[in-house]
Amino acid sequence: FLADMGRRFAPTDGDRLLAVTTVGFDIAGLEIFLPLLHGAVLVLADEETAKDPHALLRAVTASGITMVQATPSLWQGVAAVAVDELAGVRVLVGGEALPPELARTLTERARSVTNLYGPTEVTIWATAADVAESGPVIGVPLANTxxxxxxxxxxxxxxxxxxxxxxxxxxxxxxxxxxxxxxxxxxxxxxxxxxxxxxxxxx
The missing domain is CATH 2.30.38.10 (Luciferase; Domain 3)
Incomplete structure (x- = not known):
């Protein structure tokens, strides 16, 4: 899984991933281990920042964030107040169905948008789609899936x-x-x- 994510996103030591997911949720594994395996920087958001779209965008700007993974519910709030803060950010979306309107908004404002799907029984993600190319679909299977x-x-x-x-x-x-x-x-x-x-x- 992590090898596939590494090939897909090709993080480098110039990348900074903002982790907003509680460690009790399996998708936090991507946020924690992907940057560390590739020499990128892991920035941990506190609970208040992770729940507040304005605070999250301030953290993105202040820390030079280049990658964020979150659920559509959180991205909905962020997209409603974002101006140009996501222009250099790879947006990862998963955990819930991605509404078409949100997909369009994020694609217009972010560097890239990837929709990820995977139930807990197939930890962590099982499929992925480049939203700009495919729309808000669950995509194709990841490696070894x-x-x-x-x-x-x-x-x-x-x-x-x-x-x-x-x-x-x-x-x-x-x-x-x-x-x-x-x-x-x-x-x-x-x-x-x-x-x-x-x-x-x-x-």
């Missing part, structure tokens, strides 16, 4: 036909702690992967 849209018989559906999204890959969870029935319901054998592979039914 597979995504299938299948029917009730676990057969791939044609393009444009509704189905259910299944995710598989190296970062797939083992299951739910002490909940075997729920684990068997949501995690199943992956008929398209190597022997013994499993996939997660997103619902």
């Amino acid at each position: 597979s995504a299938y849209v299948l029917d009730a018989a676990l057969r791939p559906v044609p393009v444009g036909v509704p189905g259910e999204l299944y995710l598989a890959g190296e970062q797939l969870a083992q299951g739910y702690h002490r909940r075997p029935s729920l684990t068997s319901e949501r995690f199943t054998a992956d008929p398209y992967g190597p022997a013994g592979a499993r996939m997660y039914r997103t619902g």
Whole structure:
């Protein structure tokens, strides 16, 4: 996962990532480890800054921030008050569906916008899309990740036909702690992967 993020965003020692996510949320792993693995600077926002769009933008400017990851809910507030503070910032969006209007606003104001998708069962992110190129879609699978849209018989559906999204890959969870029935319901054998592979039914 982190190797894919490194190739995708190519952070350098000139980058500064503002971390706004509580460490109890798995996506904080990207904010903490990606900059440190590439010699970039990690700037930790305090709780008040992370909740206040005006304070967050002041932090972006004061610290020379070049990358921020946040949920659409937070970006909605930031976009409403931002002028040109995001011009040099790579915006990462995830954790909730990205509204089309917000996608357009962020694309107009930021250096780049990437929409990320991934349930906790497939830690951390599973897919990504460059919003300027693709719009507010969930995108394509990251490295070592597979995504299938299948029917009730676990057969791939044609393009444009509704189905259910299944995710598989190296970062797939083992299951739910002490909940075997729920684990068997949501995690199943992956008929398209190597022997013994499993996939997660997103619902």
